[in-house]
Amino acid sequence: xxxxxxxxxxxxxxxxxxxxxxxxxxxxxxxxxxxxxxxxxxxxxxxxxxxxxxxxxxxxxxxxxxxxxxxxxxxxxxxxxxxxxxxxxxxxxxxxxxxxxxxxxxxxxxxxxxxxxxxxxxxxxxxxxxxxxxxxxxxxxxxxxxxxxxxxxxxxxxxxxxxxxxxxxxxxxxxxxxxxxxxxxxxxxxxxxxxxxxxxxxxxxxxxxxxxxxxxxxxxxxxxxxxxxxxxxxxxxxxxxxxxxxxxxxxxxxxxxxxxxxxxxxxxxxxxxxxx
Numbered sequence: 001x002x003x004x005x006x007x008x009x010x011x012x013x014x015x016x017x018x019x020x021x022x023x024x025x026x027x028x029x030x031x032x033x034x035x036x037x038x039x040x041x042x043x044x045x046x047x048x049x050x051x052x053x054x055x056x057x058x059x060x061x062x063x064x065x066x067x068x069x070x071x072x073x074x075x076x077x078x079x080x081x082x083x084x085x086x087x088x089x090x091x092x093x094x095x096x097x098x099x100x101x102x103x104x105x106x107x108x109x110x111x112x113x114x115x116x117x118x119x120x121x122x123x124x125x126x127x128x129x130x131x132x133x134x135x136x137x138x139x140x141x142x143x144x145x146x147x148x149x150x151x152x153x154x155x156x157x158x159x160x161x162x163x164x165x166x167x168x169x170x171x172x173x174x175x176x177x178x179x180x181x182x183x184x185x186x187x188x189x190x191x192x193x194x195x196x197x198x199x200x201x202x203x204x205x206x207x208x209x210x211x212x213x214x215x216x217x218x219x220x221x222x223x224x225x226x227x228x229x230x231x232x233x234x235x236x237x238x239x240x241x242x243x244x245x246x247x248x249x250x251x252x253x254x255x256x257x258x259x260x261x262x263x264x265x266x267x268x269x270x271x272x273x274x275x276x
């Protein structure tokens with residue numbers, strides 16, 4: 001792949017998905033697209049470039065190939081401690097009238113984040129009520145988590161909710177594993193249905209000019225996603241988040257993401273911001 005062709009790929013990916021690829025990513029792109037060329041029976045990256053411009057479904061598969069998805073349960077756990085100890089008690093107190101909570105995991109990858117949010121919710125409800133009722137795990141509350149990603153591949157994995165035993169046993173204590181996961185025939189862990197029922201997985205491209213949401217969100221998690229965006233794209237996404245957050249709603253960003261000088265949000269915790 002010539003430098004000129006790489007730049008054409010990079011411009012197309014930015015124009016469609018808002019993902020910025022520096023020249024340092026060229027080797028990664030070349031390596032990861034080799035399989036796509038073989039699968040399509042194409043002999044050159046130039047031919048593949050022409051192909052993805054004409055085939056939307058292949059463009060999505062190309063994005064699946066080049067995007068990196070690194071995540072784990074309770075990653076940056078201070079966020080979930082703040083969620084359980086500060087924000088959820090506030091929401092449960094101040095939304096008693098309609099008993100409705102809406103949360104968005106934006107850039108959910110393979111599902112660890114939205115499932116961690118759901119587990120945190122259940123753990124907090126358990127401490128308030130003293131146990132579980134699997135016929136009504138949300139205690140009469142209407143709680144929904146929307147989980148979105150641009151990658152159809154990771155969304156499929158997230159919906160399945162199956163995770164390797166050796167990974168989870170290092171990340172989660174045994175009581176959490178027993179409460180929220182089943183073991184399947186291969187010994188891996190599968191998220192229980194009552195947890196899955198809280199979450200809806202959908203594909204969303206942040207580059208879209210408007211997002212198709214009817215209701216506001218009380219909380220938005222978008223962690224370690226905007227590191228792939230330039231300032232123009234960041235402002236576009238932050239403006240959309242502000243639009244779709246409820247009054248005084250909260251936005252969670254990744255540990256390396258900040259909003260210095262942004263007047264739409266004010267900081268309240270480590271990379272947690274309140275809508276102004």
